[in-house]
Amino acid sequence: MSYRIDRRQLLTLAGAGGVGLAATVAGVSAAPVMADPKHHLDPFTLGVASGDPLPDGVVLWTRLAPEPLVADGLGGMSRHVVPVRWEVAEDERFRHVVKHGVERATPELGHAVHAEVHGLRPDREYFYRFRSGTDVSPVGRTRTAPAASARPRELAFAFVSCSNYPTGYFTPYRHLAAESLDLVVHLGDYIYEGPAAGTLGRAHLPATEIFSLADYRVRHAQYKTDADLQLAHARFPWAVTWDDHEVENNYADEVSEDAAQDPESFLRRRAAAYQAYYEHMPLRRSAVPHGPDMRIYRRLRYGRLAEFNLLDGRQYRDDQTTDPVELDDPARSMLGADQERWLIDGLSHSAGTWNIVAQQTVMAKADRDPGPGELLPNDNWNGYEPARQRLFDGVVRRRVENLVVITGDAHCSMVADLKQNFDDPASRTVGTEFLGTSVTSGGDGAPMDTRGTEWLASNPHMKFYDARRGYVRCTVDNRTWRSDYRAVPRVSTPDAAVSTVASFVVEEGRPGVHAENA
Template sequence: MRIDRRQLLTLAGASGVGLAATVAGVSTAPAMADPKHQLDPFTLGVASGDPLPDGVVLWTRLAPEPLIADGLGGMSQHVVPVTWEVAEDARFRHVVKRGVERATPELGHAVHAEVHGLRADREYFYRFRSGNAVSPVGRTRTAPSTHDRPRELAFAFVSCSNYPTGHFTAYRHLAEEELDLVLHLGDYIYEGPAAGTLGRAHLPAAEIFSLADYRVRHAQYKTDADLQLAHARFPWAVTWDDHEVENNYADEISEDAAQDPESFLRRRAAAYQAYYEHMPLRRSQVPQGPDMRIYRRLRYGRLAEFNMLDGRQYRSDQTTDPVSLDDPSRSMLGAEQEKWLIDGLSHSAGTWNILAQQTVMAKADRDPGPGEILPNDNWNGYEPARQRLFDGVARRRIENMVVVTGDAHCSMVADLKQNFDDPSSRTVGVEFLGTSVTSGGDGAPMDTRGTEWLASNPHMKFYDARRGYVRVTADSRKLRTDYRAVPAVTTPDAPVSTIASFVVEEGRPGVHTQ
């Protein structure tokens, strides 16, 4: 059964004002002209995101008591003015832009300031003020001009940060890099009740379902000092996977077969709203009930284009039925996003075409013998959709496709073959799978899955199961990835090291060991 999305605006509990109007500062709540905060309202830090050549999104959320169970963060039911400033220096001697946003109770007093009129490819510093309180200072950077070709681009990608299972040390090391951008590829939070053994038990203690629950869970993650530091240091571009809502959900379908679509979409609407409230996203991403368009494209001059994909909201349900697995109507991205992606790749002006997405795209057979053991939640369970993408890339002669992936809690590098059953077939791109920040706990260089993958999949070049992140540097001739890992996440001060590096050369398909 499919639910009328317009009805879900009511089912999700949206007010008559609507979230789009609320983001613009319209609210039914009374306004507080000159707030006097008894406690620091900037406990969740600051962030920036989705940089353009002339601007960036600035984010914060007023929450003097962020972990209160009602999800209100200790704020009253008032609209609160919040001033933002952007400067060329960290001491704010040269302020170049400032403005005021209205933090509303309908959006948990989150602030999304879309700043324009900045110079392209420049470093800036920003902060917020509310009454007598001043936020920490953040650092951000605008994208290069559309027609420029910067000498180099440096970015990193991360995923799967489960709070109870380990310390966010990888975020701290990430903050020490010199980067233009950070990509988060999903599972920013986890929805489960995990208690943990490190003094990092989830709040609320139970699995989360309501808007208040999701707000508290996001706020708990945002209180982590290492995560705050990484957000304050660079602009981020984010997309989600499943755990921002519920494990392994597919479109309107819950993992729990007994849950009716109506109640699941209420939950999804609550989760999407809380996600928007806690991320540096633009007004174009404001959720409408259980719908939120998060796939989008970011351009870095003529050097790179980032295609931020959504592999959860529009996908067909998972299946193990052999007949259904071969059904060409099944999709990972949905028809509209599929077309948007291949058309965008066809008209890309960037040297590097980067697909930032959630789940393993390369064939990942775990049977070392003549048979196949394939997962059904990643692209291996949506082979016709993957083949459409690869055939489209080959037919339209799209070059330099680089797929960056999260979800699997391990690192892997693979050539993407137009026909995985024929190792000599055309290589249409490369995939760099990044490990988790903490999910899965302490890792190791090799595990059973890695042994099986490398034995069964000749297109795979590398595997490692330690935690960390991936640093990427690209210029007009090559793209290099450095896999950065920590030996443990159950100890708070683990060092980081580069465990492997790989290079893709412009116009030469396939990955090469550095």
């Protein structure tokens, strides 16, 4: 079932293959330079974004695309290198510009711009904008991380996942933009790869399932034209990781869900999808893809208050299985050996009070059989039990404290204590999982559904379930972690109001989550 093929051979294939992947070195291009660009249409149709804050800077992002939805994926740009100037100011009117520079937007990277700014002050708000020719972008607001040695009073962030464009209006993103936050974390399914049209006048472009670099570029561009999403990006720095739909449903490393896609052609598709993802996200140069490989797992620090470990649960995993012997095979991995070691080493050396694992799929045991039997999903950590046990045992052995796992993928909200042995409620609680619902995937939703009833009946470590759309807002200080589940009653109309449907608290040094009565 699982294939192993030579990566170098595939790199060659990707380079020479039909998807037209060129040298992906930021700013480097064989194309001629347009020294004095004149755009006939606004090139900043996709908005602006910032991401991956450090104490001294952030990444600033935009992409020149005067006609973002043209089928060739070039966004209406000619094959020239175009200089783009960026400015960072202390004030929204740019009276006090503190940093500026020029990046080269190249056709090889879809005229995406990633400016890595340094020399800013820690834990400060800044404003930024881009300029190309006479055109000026919208203004973005961002914030640097606190200094490594600082003890910030509070960290406020929110996490989101599963934003399916045809399925609903991005109202949760609009409400998110109105929050007061230091950071937004996106846990994947930022786009969906299918041909869905929906009924809201938000049909996917291209209208087919996407495979080529041009396809993935158009799809990402379509999502980025959404005003609510643009607002949320322009308001806060984001830290993003992906799940499966950025490439293909339920893919595992080089194995497509579709048996008809052989690993070689699937890896060409993965290379196209990863490149378009990089081009549209505020990621650092360290994430520039190399053929079908892209390093996205990484760590972000908020002084001595919190560390985020952003994981990649797709690129290195073993293929899903239903074979009971394979399911128990300790050699099977969710993260791959390198990332697994990186994670446990990082957690055990953390300088932060709160150790956040920001990742894709449900980690808590999620049995759906209300009787004595077990009915477990195989695409999340329930299908990789020995790997989950290795992680939990490592957390206990290396004395990792205040572990909080934040999760997407499942299109519902759930809160669970993570038990070293889920079958023994008296066993040690190694951390807490906060599962966040989708932005739109699944449509309007409801407070409860069949899965929720089954989960709460069969899994004593689960404390809460809700199946409405929304996001999770977290407020963290040295003593208390608080998660507020923010939900809208529907996404089938653009005007739904947001409310807090439940709040949960974890106390520092005292494993186990508690509902907070508002």
